[in-house]
Amino acid sequence: MKNDSIQLNGKIFNRKNLQKLHVANEPENSWRNVIFHFLKNWFDASETILAQTSGSTGAPKDIRLTKQSMINSARMTNQFFGLTSGKSALLCLPASYIAGKMMLVRALVSGFNLIAVEPKANPFENLNVPIDFASITPYQLFHSAETLKNAPIKNIIVGGGRVNSKLEAIAASISASVYETYGMTETCSHIALRCFNGYKKSDFFTVLEGVSIGQNEISCLTIRAPHLLSDEIQTNDIVELINGNSFRWLGRADSAINTGGIKIHPEPVEKKLENLISKPFFVSSVPDQMLGNKIILVIESEKFQEEQELELKSHLVSMLNKYEIPKLICYVPRFVYSLSDKVLRSETLKKYTEDDLL
Secondary structure, rough: HHHHHHEOOEEEEEEEOOHHHHOOOOOOHHHHHHHHHHHHHHHHOOOOOEEEOOOOOOOOOEEEEHHHHHHHHHHHHHHHHHHOOEEEEEEOOOOOOHHHHHHHHHHHOOOOEEEEEEOOOEEEEEEOOOOEEEEEEEHHHHHHHHOOOOOOOEEEEOOOOOOOHHHHHHHHOOOEEEEEEEEEEHHOOOEEEEOOOOOOOOOOEEEEOEEHHHHHHOEEEEOOOOOHHHOOOEEEEEEEEEOOOOEEEEEEHHHHHEOOOOOEEHHHHHHHHHHOOOEEEEEEEEEEOEEEEEEEEEEEOOOOHHHHHHHHHHHHHHHHHOOOOOOOEEEEEOOOEEOOEOHHHHHHHHHHHHHOOO
């Protein structure tokens, strides 16, 4: 097949010399050896790559992605960002996840120089060469903020978790264009992008070339991308369609709360509170005899002092409409997180007894 060589850290690797990438004195699951094993799989005769879903909306599961679909996805991103053979990009994500795998495929497709570094909180701190493109997580963006103010980098995509208002504020001082991604493992990474800093800043996602979108009867996003998947994808993401190729993400249909006959989506409520609560938190519900479900605010913290909690409640009343105001504030010592550091809400609530929460 084509795409049978890759430029890593300035050196060309292919089937013949791939073994040089293997590090014998490191575990097989070290970040370097995971790159080696992915490329070994890529260069073999099989037509698919094994990937795993993130586990943010259910148990992680293995899926098979065709190499051709991954190539098609890589071409979309490379075209959008102008990533050609003379460019350079940074691989600072584990190649065990789809985001890291796709950085390798983009380099295979376009031939740009892929600089591979150890995945860590701030992968830019010792980087002293110009970079055209990088893919990072929200966690990495938070910890790299100061370094990125002066880093010689042009474009950054952020995936693996939602971009909140705090991250948008951080990105305002970064000279690189920073994009939030929308996608899933099944679509071989992102199918839409939203710039959240600089003059390109927007509050809606725009799909990449070859992707078309729609809605079902409850306003959930549908995706058609025949070059990635033969079937239409029905998501659980409630969106507002801006036009034929743009949408605003509103929340998850499966997280909607019916309280007293009023449907509340937690995500917009949480967005209103992002600058108010410094601790990790989420909005959820517990059963209630009168309302069916009552809204609760769950904070990863020791219980606030009485004065601090009263102040928080006062802010909640002033910032939220009457249906959104939590009936209870619950404190738990530690949320349950997925392997990709997403908060697992249902699992967190199941972990603690009613007495713990209330």
